[in-house]
Amino acid sequence: MVQPYKHEPFTDFSVEDNRNAFLQGLQTVESYLGQDYSLRIGGESISTEEKIVSYNPSNKQEIIGRVSKANRELAEKAMQAAVEAFKSWRKAKPEMRADVLFKAAAILRRRKHEFSALLTKEAGKPWREADADTAEAIDFLEFYARQMLRIKDGVPVQSRPNEYNRYDYIPLGVGIIISPWNFPLAIMAGTTVAAIVAGNTVLLKPASTTPVVAAKFVEVLEQAGLPKGVVNFVPGSGAEVGDYLVDHKDTRFISFTGSRDVGLRINERASKLNDGQIWLKRVIAEMGGKDTIVVDREADLELAAQSIVASSFGFSGQKCSACSRAVVVEDVYEQVLDRVVELTNQLTVGNPEEQGTFMGPVIDQSAFNKIIEYIEIGKQEGRLAAGGSGDSSKGYFINPTVFADLDPKSRLMQEEIFGPVVGFSKARDFDHALEIANNTEYGLTGAVITKNREHMEKAREEFHVGNLYFNRGCTGAIVGYQPFGGFNMSGTDSKAGGPDYLLLHMQAKTTSEMY
Structure with a gap:
């Protein structure tokens, strides 16, 4: 029996203990401002000369951190690590994959005010907005883990006498996660964990303005027991690394959140067949609104x-x-x-x-x-x-x-x-x-x-x-x-946080046995 899902409550900052906890979170973040963060490829930390420097948008002199920047060579290395990890991860029990998400949610819940404070520093989010972002990240972890446990045995289909039919969901393969800066924890975490709990491996390319919170979240996933190579952390420029990975023959799907123009460009590039590619790439896109x-x-x-x-x-x-x-x-x-x-x-x-x-x-x-x-x-x-x-x-x-x-x-x-x-x-x-x-x-x-x-x-x-x-x-x-996603130029109506979202990261397989 899958435990019912409960939305992570927002923090009541009229309570003094909660205010103090957030201020403590800010102190924790200030203790590690300006640090360097490595790429994570196949479980290995790789530092590069070239860095993405993250600044505080409310005080542009303050450096939040310096994050190593991937190039094409490292993007290729990450792709091979993801391809290799997929061979075993896709066979990992859905219960085990869900447990990684449940544990990551527990870690995030314990460090909730630290992550919210990091969002305040790196993205300029006021307390309530930062708190809601962190709560949503926890919600995605809890919700998608439960969804996986619901669909792990597929759905029933009809069988006739002397025939047994099954309809199961299997993962797609390697995905590219291109996440935005405006919900740098919630959307980055949600798009990443939906892909991996479904049995895929991913390359995570976060927005260049908010890469530190993504680096910290990758650490949380590793603490939660995520095997090497399942999530590969490759911040880099869209033109150099993003295009290369979208075009790659081994990319099976792209999960993108961002602007209309970039979304259209990704959709167009993903539609082209590259040498050695044997599938149509799937694009999950959340693009914009008016x-x-x-x-x-x-x-x-x-x-x-x-x-x-x-x-x-x-x-x-x-x-x-x-x-x-x-x-x-x-x-x-x-x-x-x-x-x-x-x-x-x-x-x-x-x-x-x-x-x-x-x-x-x-x-x-x-x-x-x-x-x-x-x-x-x-x-x-x-x-x-x-x-x-x-x-x-x-x-x-x-x-x-x-x-x-x-x-x-x-x-x-x-x-x-x-x-x-x-x-x-x-x-x-x-x-x-x-x-x-x-x-x-x-x-x-x-x-x-x-x-x-x-x-x-x-x-x-x-x-x-x-x-x-x-x-x-x-x-x-x-x-x-309220499963979230829109029509027309707002994207593919992927309905994040909804009952169908994980299925976008999977494909259905029918098996039929005669007795």
């Missing part, structure tokens, strides 16, 4: 405003699920906009190491520059209602920004900004609001704030997103509760 909160005339307007602010500015809007568009029916437009501006002006922006900070920095200089460019575009396209400025002298800080009266087809309402910027458009009525909500090339998350049951049902049917929420914000999917 997510809308629709506010109906019959709505709790305070809830609407709170939901827009939390979903737009949590982690500085650097979530593919973030609300970057508020589409409000004209009868209540001014009321909702005024309250959002009021709430936005109350937000604290600053050092995420301080508990009272709501919003920290954006991730790096190029993100800062891009978001400031979009703010300038917004000033031409609409009316600046809040924010609109930034300061990158010490860290990459941008004030939460609200633009009003935007044309639904304007760049600010169509293009993914990935920063603390939300645009408002006015709708004539609920049908018009849904029409605007669906007018982007993305389809990841959306929310509808309404008390009208007919409108809810209409949105359930017509609002074309992978994750739709009623009377709440559009961020914060919980593993096992």
Whole structure:
């Protein structure tokens, strides 16, 4: 009997012991700032001359760590280690593979505040956002281990007299995990462990802005008893190492989370047959969003405003699920906009190491520059209602920004900004609001704030997103509760944290025996 899955609770920081535990986590992280981290290939530590240097985005003078950088030669070595490890790992009992995840979850739970503090330092996450990231990583470990135990014996199929048929799932092979910087623990851990618990071996290439948390997580997997070569840690440049591994004849699948453009490029490269390749590569991609909160005339307007602010500015809007568009029916437009501006002006922006900070920095200089460019575009396209400025002298800080009266087809309402910027458009009525909500090339998350049951049902049917929420914000999917993934240019709708996710890393085999 598989034990029921329980979501890892978020930490209550109003409790003094919990506050002290987080501060202790920060001290622990500060004790190892600036250290060097090696590649891990076939269980061997390999140090390279060239390093990826990870900086604190809220204090760009502070070095979090220096991580060895893989080149093509080392990527090839890692591929061979993964190919070799697959021969035995695919035959390891599913129970044993699940136990590695359960033990890793226990280690992560014991070191929860240390990992959260590392996310605060390396990714600029305020306390609550960092805590939620770590909790989600623990959830992925627990959930996917249980899912593996559920599907380990396949699913029943029909048999006839004198015939016995079985339908089993077997692993695919070697996978490339390309993980993002915005959930550098949760998504990196989730995509990695889903692949390995299903019996595959992987090469993990984390985002170059947040490689230290990935290095620390690989250490956790090894402590949990993961055999050599099952996870090979190969940070490196996308152009040099990423392309090489995506193209490799021995790559069986690519699990990618990141931007639309990179996702399309990976999909295109993966579709090409390389010399010696004997399969179609599978691509699991979660790419991006331009997510809308629709506010109906019959709505709790305070809830609407709170939901827009939390979903737009949590982690500085650097979530593919973030609300970057508020589409409000004209009868209540001014009321909702005024309250959002009021709430936005109350937000604290600053050092995420301080508990009272709501919003920290954006991730790096190029993100800062891009978001400031979009703010300038917004000033031409609409009316600046809040924010609109930034300061990158010490860290990459941008004030939460609200633009009003935007044309639904304007760049600010169509293009993914990935920063603390939300645009408002006015709708004539609920049908018009849904029409605007669906007018982007993305389809990841959306929310509808309404008390009208007919409108809810209409949105359930017509609002074309992978994750739709009623009377709440559009961020914060919980593993096992709201399986996460989107439509259209938001990716392959892989539904991370859902009942089908592991099957994307496996293939079905039918066997039939005559008696």
